[in-house]
Amino acid sequence: MVSTGTGFAKTILFGEHFVVQGTHAIGASLSIPLNVTLTPAEELSINIPTGQIVLDASRKILDAFGLDGNYLIEIDTKIPSGAGMGWSAAYSVALSRAAAAAQGMELTWKRIAEYAYLGEEVFHGNPSGIDNTLSSRRGAILFKKGEDPIPIELGVPLHIVIAHTGKMGITKDLVAGVAQIRAERPDFFLELMKREERLVVEAKKCLETANLERLGELMDTNHGYLKQVGVSTLELEDVVSIAKENGALGAKITGAGGGGCAIALAESKKETETLMQALSSKYLVFEAQIG
Numbered sequence: 001m002v003s004t005g006t007g008f009a010k011t012i013l014f015g016e017h018f019v020v021q022g023t024h025a026i027g028a029s030l031s032i033p034l035n036v037t038l039t040p041a042e043e044l045s046i047n048i049p050t051g052q053i054v055l056d057a058s059r060k061i062l063d064a065f066g067l068d069g070n071y072l073i074e075i076d077t078k079i080p081s082g083a084g085m086g087w088s089a090a091y092s093v094a095l096s097r098a099a100a101a102a103q104g105m106e107l108t109w110k111r112i113a114e115y116a117y118l119g120e121e122v123f124h125g126n127p128s129g130i131d132n133t134l135s136s137r138r139g140a141i142l143f144k145k146g147e148d149p150i151p152i153e154l155g156v157p158l159h160i161v162i163a164h165t166g167k168m169g170i171t172k173d174l175v176a177g178v179a180q181i182r183a184e185r186p187d188f189f190l191e192l193m194k195r196e197e198r199l200v201v202e203a204k205k206c207l208e209t210a211n212l213e214r215l216g217e218l219m220d221t222n223h224g225y226l227k228q229v230g231v232s233t234l235e236l237e238d239v240v241s242i243a244k245e246n247g248a249l250g251a252k253i254t255g256a257g258g259g260g261c262a263i264a265l266a267e268s269k270k271e272t273e274t275l276m277q278a279l280s281s282k283y284l285v286f287e288a289q290i291g
């Protein structure tokens with residue numbers, strides 16, 4: 001029997017990396033789908049070039065559903081991989097949905113997110129769980145590791161431009177690098193975590209009350225914290241400065257960094273065009289409306 005499933009891209013607005021260490025973070029799902037078609041086959045294979053890690057994650061998810069046979073897994077998506085837009089989470093969610101369908105199981109988004117977490121563990125080693133949570137449900141959330149996400153009601157839709165540096169960031173290594181900073185400089189790191197937690201709480205209020213100007217400032221500050229834990233790159237800094245020079249209210253890394261993407265907040269839909277134009281000569285850009 002052929003079965004299908006879908007997961008969505010995501011963007012982390014505030015708190016990536018620090019969320020792995022225990023603070024809150026804010027993210028939203030994006031309307032960019034990843035579709036998986038699962039067809040019984042002679043061997044486990046995927047229709048696009050991927051590394052062994054994708055096969056390993058797939059096997060783990062399929063086994064968890066009691067699907068110990070082999071399959072052709074067909075992936076169809078425009079989400080770039082290794083870019084901080086949640087390719088691995090969208091894939092793990094889509095495969096979990098397809099596997100559930102193959103077993104005739106109807107699962108809540110929460111159960112799907114739990115199965116998808118098994119894939120994320122293979123991809124990322126020590127995931128906070130924010131990506132698979134965002135990818136399995138719609139909307140913006142306040143997230144803390146091990147807790148149920150809290151939906152955020154946006155006071156106004158957010159107009160975001162996402163620019164991809166074209167470089168791949170390896171989440172597993174970047175997360176391990178941040179953990180090392182915490183181990184080596186605990187006082188410095190705990191102070192940053194305290195600041196990040198306060199910032200996320202304020203950002204949630206700004207989202208709810210449509211205070212976009214302050215929200216942009218908080219994005220800039222959050223970017224500074226991410227720089228301090230070593231996950232920015234020359235290209236990410238370039239995206240952030242181009243965005244700021246072209247009227248972004250705020251701009252920051254989104255996701256693990258080390259390459260991947262940065263996001264810029266526009267005042268309204270009209271201003272996204274200036275940002276898209278300014279960034280698209282050097283980078284692959286996506287426009288996203290959140291809420």
Ligand code: PMV
Pocket residue numbers: 012015016017018019020083084085086087124126127128129130131171175254255256257260
């Ligand atoms: O792998 P990415 O780039 O989508 O980012 C994941 C977000 C991190 O906070 C860096 C890791 C995590 O598990 O929360």
